[in-house]
Amino acid sequence: MTDEPLLRVEDLTTTFETDAGRLVAVDGIDFSVEAGETVCLVGESGSGKTVATESITRLIKEPPGHIEGTVRFEGRDLADCAEPELREIRGADVAHVFQNPQDALNHCYTVGWQIAEAIRIHEDVGRSEARARAIELLGRVGIATPGARIDDYPHQFSGGEKQRVMIAMALSTNPDLLVADEPTTALDVTVQAQILRLLDELKTEYGMGVLFITHDLGVVSEIADRIVVLYAGKVMERGSAADVFERPSHPYTRQLLGCLPGIGPPSAGGIPGTLPDPTDPPEGCRFAPRCEHAVEACFEGGQPEAVERSPGHRVSCIHYHDGYDESVLGEPPTRLGLADPKAEEDTRTGGDADDG
Amino acid sequence: MGLARYVVLRVVWAAVVSLVIVTATFVLMAAAPNPAIQEAATQAALEGGDPQQAVERERELRGLDEPLHVRYLDFLTSIYTLEWGWSDHRSQPVTEALVEGLYYTAQYSIPWTVLTVLIGPLVGVYSAANMYSWRDHAATAFAFFGYAIPNFFFGIVLLLLFGVWLDWIPVVYRTDVAVFSLENARQLALPVFVLVTGSIGAVMRVSRNESAEFRDATFMKTAKAKGVSPFRAYAYHVMRPTLVPLSTTLVSQLLAIFLGSSLLVEVVFGIPGLGRLTFEALVAQDTNLVLGATFVFTFVAVIGNLLEDIAFSVLDPRISYDDR
Incomplete structure (x- = not known):
């Protein structure tokens, strides 16, 4: 029991019934999050990152959604939990911060009301106590004069402040796992860095596990302890941040890294091609149709068995299987611009621009 | 506070609108020939007198020989001091006749307004929560039925069915029963139902x-x-923002029904309310009473629009009061 991680997702498959047929958004993926660590789910839009995290506490609407697999959280299998039990867990133990703070707050209620709602749903506290805690939380996430802002409506806050409010709301019940779904994508670059730093501080302060979704590898390099690379609902590669950044092994991971400025050829204009049709995924490796190293075997059977390159660093690519030569993949891209992520963060956040 | 200032400005604006309406009415009345004067001339001619002299006497009697601006100020004063003249046809002051009509109109108008406001949004939000279920389809069908069928026709059909064939409710409206009595509830059930059916459709559709x-x-x-439960999520997070656009529909629907359909429904069900009063005054060419009833309806509309605007501003925190 003690070596059980905070969250362990096994063979998670989430499908949606659509008019075009059965859409497989997440196809049998595994990942885990330990207390106090940040796990990044990485992949381009449509790769199933959001669906995967929203399947944990079943935020997905069922039907049309359908979730299968095991989701072990603090020793319980959430897949077996009834809706009322899940409701106890949502917010209280697993909190979410969403991509677009603009839409994630209800425009008709004050931020104080919305934070207090989160508190009062899970704890038997009075109005004034919930309010006092909401003010405290607003202060903690860096809202100046929280006592004066508590009765303001969301539209009176800037984008960055709204995301701070969302984070305050997520923290209000002291969750064990924070799911942050592209929390900085909708924000200015300067504000992004502030929010990332805030999340990092809070992770340590609250001892939470953080499941962080992003397609921004620059963000990943700054915060991730471990990385899971998703493509078309399948895990391509996983490992520690060092493994994935120093020894990116899957062609997809390498091409993603190649898209970062400062890495790979300057002419890199993204990865050619588009994601496969999720209602009709291709045979073999999901990435094969876009992979420049694909051989005939890549288009047969299912996703290749993951190969463990070093402890915890697993790659799902046929070229690492016995009988194949991984050298055809060439050399991984070098980390030119990301030699010292911390140093870069300091320059990015140095100005600490006012986002109010 | 911006809101208080906005409300004050909006009330002032409503007062200006009412002044415009009263002025327009005065202009129309002054421009139109007065039937009483024609009648006096005819009378004098029939009796062998001088029609010209009779016209002048009549004009003097009615103050029509005064200059226009004096007559306008007199008119304004009497309108705003609620001295709306004498109803020839009812042989009582116009205001007294209107208050009597309002007494009966209110008895069915208040219940149907309250029912529409309570039931419409609830059913609409429920429909949205269970979209494309059979309950939603049933609600939609009911909404379109109520919206499509003319109120007076629906009233006649129901009266025929429940009043004549089934004999469950009285066909003749009785004014001698107490307001809060079972008899009154029984005789008002159909008109209330007809009007709710007419007004609730749009409210349900918009809320849905x-x-x-x-x-x-x-x-x-x-x-x-x-961790918010679905019920709470709908009751708070869906209902509240829905009320903002709904407030507009609600007020306009209630006004449209109140100003239009209630007249027909009163005639069908024989309720001696404002609607029928107006109708009879029109038939009897009782100018003062028609004018008075028109003013009542107009002021209700002005006040309704005022309330709608204020409700909209109060409900939507994003509206700024300063730049309007």
């Missing part, structure tokens, strides 16, 4: 469609992720 939008909003996902 607006809340369908908020049902899928990201903040509903936030609410779910916070």
Whole structure:
């Protein structure tokens, strides 16, 4: 029991019934999050990152959604939990911060009301106590004069402040796992860095596990302890941040890294091609149709068995299987611009621009 | 506070609107020939007198020989001091006749307004929560039925069915029963039902469609992720933003029915309210009473629009009061 991680997702498959047929958004993926660590789910839009995290506490609407697999959280299998039990867990133990703070707050209620709602749903506290805690939380996430802002409506806050409010709301019940779904994508670059730093501080302060979704590898390099690379609902590669950044092994991971400025050829204009049709995924490796190293075997059977390159660093690519030569993949891209992520963060956040 | 200033400005604006209406009425009345003067001339001619002299006497008697601006000020004063003249046809002051009519109109108008406001949004939001279920389809069918069928026709059909064939409710409206009595409830049940059917359709449709939008909003996902129950999520996070656009529909629907259909319904059910009073005054060419009833309806509309605007501003915190 003690070596059980905070969250362990096994063979998670989430499908949606659509008019075009059965859409497989997440196809049998595994990942885990330990207390106090940040796990990044990485992949381009449509790769199933959001669906995967929203399947944990079943935020997905069922039907049309359908979730299968095991989701072990603090020793319980959430897949077996009834809706009322899940409701106890949502917010209280697993909190979410969403991509677009603009839409994630209800425009008709004050931020104080919305934070207090989160508190009062899970704890038997009075109005004034919930309010006092909401003010405290607003202060903690860096809202100046929280006592004066508590009765303001969301539209009176800037984008960055709204995301701070969302984070305050997520923290209000002291969750064990924070799911942050592209929390900085909708924000200015300067504000992004502030929010990332805030999340990092809070992770340590609250001892939470953080499941962080992003397609921004620059963000990943700054915060991730471990990385899971998703493509078309399948895990391509996983490992520690060092493994994935120093020894990116899957062609997809390498091409993603190649898209970062400062890495790979300057002419890199993204990865050619588009994601496969999720209602009709291709045979073999999901990435094969876009992979420049694909051989005939890549288009047969299912996703290749993951190969463990070093402890915890697993790659799902046929070229690492016995009988194949991984050298055809060439050399991984070098980390030119990301030699010292911390140093870069300091320059990015140095100005600490006012986002109010 | 911006809101208080906005409300004051809006009330002042409503007063200006009412002044414009009263002025327009005065202009029309002054421009139109007065039937009483024609009548005096005819009378004098028939009796062998001098029609010209009779016209002048009549004009003097009615103050029509005064200059226009004096007559306008007199008119304004009497309108705003509620001295609306004498109803020839009812042989009582116009205001007294109107108050009597209002007494009966209120007895069915208050119940149907309250029912529409309470039931319409609830059913609409419920429909949105259970979209494309049979209950939603039933509600939609009911809404369109009520919206499509003319109120007076529906009233006649119901009166025939429940009053004549089934004999469950009285066909003749009785004014001698107490307001809060079973008899009164029975005789008002049909008109209230007819008017609710007419007004609730649009309210249900707007609440359903607006809340369908908020049902899928990201903040509903936030609410779910916070652990909010579906009931609470709909009651607070969907209902509240839905009320903003709904307030507009609600007021305009209630006004449209109140100003239009209630007249026909009163005639069908024989209720001696404002609607029938107006109708009879029109038939009897009782100018003062028609004018008075028109003013009542107009002022109700002005006040309704005022309330609608204020409700909209209070309900939507994003509206700024300063730049309007």
